[in-house]
Amino acid sequence: MNTAGNSEYAIDVEGLNKHFGNKHVVNNVSLRVRKGEIFGFLGPNGSGKTTTIRMMCGLLKPDSGTGTCLGFDIQRESAAIKRNAGYMTQRFSFWDDLTITENLDFVARMYGLPNRKEVVRQTIADLGLSSRANQLAGQLSGGWKQRMALAACMLHNPQLLLLDEPTAGVDPKARRDFWDELQGLAAKGISVLVSTHYMDEASRCHKLAYIAYGRLLAEGTGAEVIASQKLSSWSIYGDHLIELQEKLRTLPGVDQTVIFGDGLHVSGADAAALEESVRQAAAGKNLRAEKIDTGLEDVFIYMMTRSADNFGGQQ
């Protein structure tokens, strides 16, 4: 019996910890994902995203911590969570020599779904796969494969999707189509937790969480995550940006320098010291420096670098 089904949260976990050997892979992570929300989970490789997702959906027991997923206890009711949530793993696999329909039919059998044929047909139609339904999975492009994987985890009509880097290696157009699909599902009330490394995808999420070295460093809307780091930023345009970057790194107030396209982004927590250093470095040169809004990518790089300094050696 789902005792907390009326909760406003699809996921509500508190103080999750997981060790592998002596490695503290997830460190006191608490997360809340509202129903109908697209929640982006970001962080560098190996930061603990997959492990956290697996604990939240009852596939992996935390060493400590409590919580619910769709109202079901993550420690005791994993079977109920599996019945009500769809999980798309990072390395999903299908039979290359079966068609989309045959692959989905196989998954539907594993779930023991009633009305299997009809469910598969309907899911194929809902996810825009009808034109490819009889194509062999091995002949599909990356984008269609992702869509088929999404269909596979939608067959049992889940209220929550946990998607682990669903668009890794997929071209921009296919990624955009996939996200249009996710937004359509969220609009129908399905909750989505999705891990990603792509900034354009992060900016399409209602809420974000950033994790590094197993610790949650920031959470909120994109604007809240940016504001939480209190960084100010400048962009400098002109020639010899690499040399300029070297010089700026030695000056006060400069916490981070990153070249983005034809501009050099310079960020720092001490706005006055940063401005002084930017002006000093640009003085007398054919450079244009303008104050810019700090972006999500600036903030993520900043958090990643700082967490490496703070926690990198002490997992």
Ligand SMILES: Nc1ncnc2c1ncn2[C@@H]1O[C@H](COP(=O)(O)OP(=O)(O)OP(=O)(O)O)[C@@H](O)[C@H]1O
């Ligand atoms: N079953 C396991 N046994 C031992 N170590 C593991 C196991 N699963 C994960 N790890 C380690 O735990 C750490 C976190 O891994 P996890 O896969 O959760 O990170 P991630 O943030 O999902 O990374 P990525 O973005 O690369 O997928 C890594 O150092 C990984 O090597």
